[in-house]
Amino acid sequence: MSLNAEKFREDFPIFKRKINNRPLAFLDSASTSQKPQQVIDAIKDYYEQHNANPHRSIYTLCDEATQIYEKAREKVAKFINAKSDKEIIFVRNTNEAMNILAYSYAMENLKEGDEILLTIMEHHANIVPWQMLQKRGVKLKFVDINDDGTLNLNQLNEMITKNTKIVSVTHKSNVLGTVNNVKEIGRIAHDNESIFIVDGAQAVPNMPVDVKDLDCDFLAFSGHKMLGPMNIGVLYGKSDILEKMEPFMRGSDMIKEVQLTETVWNDLPWKFEAGTPNVEGAVGLSAAIDYLSKVGLSEIQKHEEELSVYAMEKLNEIKGFKPVFNGTLKNGVISFNMVGTHSHDVAYILDEFAVAIRSGHMCCQPLMRRLGMQSIARASFYLYNTKEEIDTLAEGLEKVNQVFKV
Amino acid sequence: MNSEIYRETILEHYANPVNAGDIPDADATARDFNPSCGDVVEIQAKFSDGIVKDIKFRGEGCAISQSSVDILLGIVKNKTIAEVENFTTEDFLEILGIELSPLRLKCALLGLNTLKTAVHTYLTRV
Numbered sequence: 001m002s003l004n005a006e007k008f009r010e011d012f013p014i015f016k017r018k019i020n021n022r023p024l025a026f027l028d029s030a031s032t033s034q035k036p037q038q039v040i041d042a043i044k045d046y047y048e049q050h051n052a053n054p055h056r057s058i059y060t061l062c063d064e065a066t067q068i069y070e071k072a073r074e075k076v077a078k079f080i081n082a083k084s085d086k087e088i089i090f091v092r093n094t095n096e097a098m099n100i101l102a103y104s105y106a107m108e109n110l111k112e113g114d115e116i117l118l119t120i121m122e123h124h125a126n127i128v129p130w131q132m133l134q135k136r137g138v139k140l141k142f143v144d145i146n147d148d149g150t151l152n153l154n155q156l157n158e159m160i161t162k163n164t165k166i167v168s169v170t171h172k173s174n175v176l177g178t179v180n181n182v183k184e185i186g187r188i189a190h191d192n193e194s195i196f197i198v199d200g201a202q203a204v205p206n207m208p209v210d211v212k213d214l215d216c217d218f219l220a221f222s223g224h225k226m227l228g229p230m231n232i233g234v235l236y237g238k239s240d241i242l243e244k245m246e247p248f249m250r251g252s253d254m255i256k257e258v259q260l261t262e263t264v265w266n267d268l269p270w271k272f273e274a275g276t277p278n279v280e281g282a283v284g285l286s287a288a289i290d291y292l293s294k295v296g297l298s299e300i301q302k303h304e305e306e307l308s309v310y311a312m313e314k315l316n317e318i319k320g321f322k323p324v325f326n327g328t329l330k331n332g333v334i335s336f337n338m339v340g341t342h343s344h345d346v347a348y349i350l351d352e353f354a355v356a357i358r359s360g361h362m363c364c365q366p367l368m369r370r371l372g373m374q375s376i377a378r379a380s381f382y383l384y385n386t387k388e389e390i391d392t393l394a395e396g397l398e399k400v401n402q403v404f405k406v
Numbered sequence: 407m408n409s410e411i412y413r414e415t416i417l418e419h420y421a422n423p424v425n426a427g428d429i430p431d432a433d434a435t436a437r438d439f440n441p442s443c444g445d446v447v448e449i450q451a452k453f454s455d456g457i458v459k460d461i462k463f464r465g466e467g468c469a470i471s472q473s474s475v476d477i478l479l480g481i482v483k484n485k486t487i488a489e490v491e492n493f494t495t496e497d498f499l500e501i502l503g504i505e506l507s508p509l510r511l512k513c514a515l516l517g518l519n520t521l522k523t524a525v526h527t528y529l530t531r532v
């Protein structure tokens with residue numbers, strides 16, 4: 001193994017925890033990642049040493065809190081190679097970022113007859129906010145997948161029209177593990193003068209993502225899936241587009257001057273951040289980015305690939321193991337079903353072995369329907385996972401077969 | 407948490423449900439989901455003289471949600487509406503007799519909640 005997962009595990013206090021007297025095999029990082037001591041300590045240190053409401057006053061603590069918050073923003077900007085930290089808006093999560101775009105971009109700019117092009121593999125976060133636009137006659141279109149779980153790019157090329165104002169696509173599918181060629185999709189979108197949005201919730205934690213290279217107009221992701229705390233996420237947007245957008249939430253902090261009946265908006269990025277911000281979240285995310293950068297995103301990606309290959313070898317030997325797509329599953333996400341057993345029961349029995357996996361519809365019901373499945377079990381890997389944990393998963397799946405007499 | 411909840415009766419009702427099916431002239435139909443996992447149950451019931459004359463379900467989901475509803479319908483068939491209304495969660499869990507975590511409880515009670523809705527729909531209509 002190129003990456004020493006055993007060593008990294010020591011940084012994560014939760015791995016000291018035993019469940020059912022067994023060491024935790026956490027194979028659900030695509031839902032949310034565990035947190036290293038460095039992130040926990042950064043948050044603790046912020047509250048013990050620096051806490052104040054940023055941007056509000058001029059005393060020492062306030063100055064420190066403001067600097068800490070804005071330094072975190074700079075860190076995020078560097079991490080995804082944004083042109084400027086003005087382009088980084090702190091949000092709660094990917095869902096919130098998509099809602100900002102639906103309300104502040106789409107509702108302001110799209111009209112009857114316009115189209116939004118999505119894909120069938122999108123998470124609900126990148127479907128449901130856009131459905132709101134249907135009320136005013138905007139049409140949603142969905143690009144299908146090929147039989148191997150990749151996106152049908154030919155179809156995308158055919159479906160995009162002069163009415164397509166927005167193309168919004170996930171960089172990496174949380175069910176299939178498919179990594180989409182977002183650079184190419186972005187080129188197609190921009191040739192068509194469409195706005196190009198990338199859902200980076202699964203890609204940003206697991207592989208190098210560079211917004212300049214992708215040339216996306218917007219990128220959304222969540223801190224909690226990349227070793228950071230919950231309730232902090234990022235909406236990246238090109239500054240020239242953000243400048244022209246109306247704010248989503250209105251109130252304090254996002255203003256320059258308030259009269260009784262009108263208000264001058266604050267500059268970017270604060271225009272989009274109403275109220276007291278989540279400094280603790282930003283601090284935690286900043287520490288998470290430090291940690292990820294030290295390990296190296298390419299190394300993490302390689303590690304997940306190695307684990308995926310190992311897992312497929314191991315799991316394919318188990319009776320009744322049916323991966324959703326065989327052969328393409330090298331991206332740290334293994335979705336499968338066990339013949340004769342519902343994914344919920346699979347997950348429940350695995351818990352006896354302290355193996356944590358996701359089960360259910362994965363917040364991707366349209367994709368599930370397309371696959372003809374009601375539910376799926378998913379194991380996902382991250383930098384702290386080991387081959388031993390996959391062995392335990394295999395042991396647990398044998399038990400599933402035993403209980404359900406498969 | 408352990409796999410002891412998968413008792414023989416649970417697995418038997420899951421593999422071979424006795425009350426699965428449709429009632430084409432049903433008096434009441436109710437459908438409910440478990441939004442976190444997507445499990446679904448639809449119950450159709452026929453009443454006469456204040457009695458549950460016939461009751462069937464269709465559903466998709468885990469062994470606990472599907473076997474529970476099958477067992478439940480066996481219990482309430484031919485009971486009076488009053489008896490069904492007085493049948494509590496506690497009564498049902500005692501009959502199931504398995505130890506369930508809070509998350510798993512939702513699976514086990516999906517059928518009972520759907521049944522209560524079906525009865526309620528019927529009562530508000532007649």
Ligand SMILES: Cc1ncc(COP(=O)(O)O)c(C=O)c1O
Nearest residue numbers: 093094095123125174201202222
């Ligand atoms: C591809 C994708 N998009 C969006 C989301 C939503 O993320 P959040 O719940 O943090 O808003 C997820 C998380 O499951 C995801 O996997």
